[in-house]
Amino acid sequence: MSLDEALMDENATAWAAISVLADSFNKLFSYRSTIGRNIFVTQHGDLGIGVNKIQHGDSILLIFGLSVPMVARTVPGYENRYCLIGSAYIPGVMHGERWDIRELTEFVIV
Numbered sequence: 001m002s003l004d005e006a007l008m009d010e011n012a013t014a015w016a017a018i019s020v021l022a023d024s025f026n027k028l029f030s031y032r033s034t035i036g037r038n039i040f041v042t043q044h045g046d047l048g049i050g051v052n053k054i055q056h057g058d059s060i061l062l063i064f065g066l067s068v069p070m071v072a073r074t075v076p077g078y079e080n081r082y083c084l085i086g087s088a089y090i091p092g093v094m095h096g097e098r099w100d101i102r103e104l105t106e107f108v109i110v
Contacts, residue, residue: 051086062099069093080107
């Protein structure tokens, strides 16, 4: 169960959401060092650790051929152009669990 699901489930208690959150934190801290990195929450409610330069509004890109999600920032004034900021660690995303061929988009990295 994701944090969003736990929060939206009318039958779930607050403890269910806290349990999901605690489990995500445990996964984050057991797999990656957090020195020089920031914890963030995606718009879907996923917790992650990314580069310390991450900002509100940055995107998480799943790029074919890479083993980790990438943090990217849109280039002002250009549609579908991104500047890579660095890598991210997001439990539940690292091993292709969120890869959806129906959502593929072509973009340019500058």
